[in-house]
Amino acid sequence: MSEPVLFVGCPTCGKAVSKQAAACPSCGHQFKAPGAFNPFHDLVHGCLVLVVIGFVLFCILAIGKM
Numbered sequence: 001m002s003e004p005v006l007f008v009g010c011p012t013c014g015k016a017v018s019k020q021a022a023a024c025p026s027c028g029h030q031f032k033a034p035g036a037f038n039p040f041h042d043l044v045h046g047c048l049v050l051v052v053i054g055f056v057l058f059c060i061l062a063i064g065k066m
C-alpha cells in the first residue's frame, strides 16, 4: 500500500466515501471541496442557524411579555 486511501463519512447517507471522490457513489451527495472535506463545517453552520432561530424566538417571547 504505497498510497493510503482515506475515507470520510458521507453526511447524507453515512457511508464511507473516498476523500478524493467529488460525489458520494451511493447517494450522489456532492462534496464542496474534494480532498479537503471538513465534516465540522456543516455542523457549525447548523448550530449557528439554531442559535439565531432561538434568539429570534426569545426576542419575540420577551417582547410579548412586556
Ligand SMILES: [Zn+2]
Residues within 6 Å of the ligand: 010, 011, 012, 013, 014, 015, 024, 025, 026, 027, 028, 029
Ligand atoms: Zn452518500
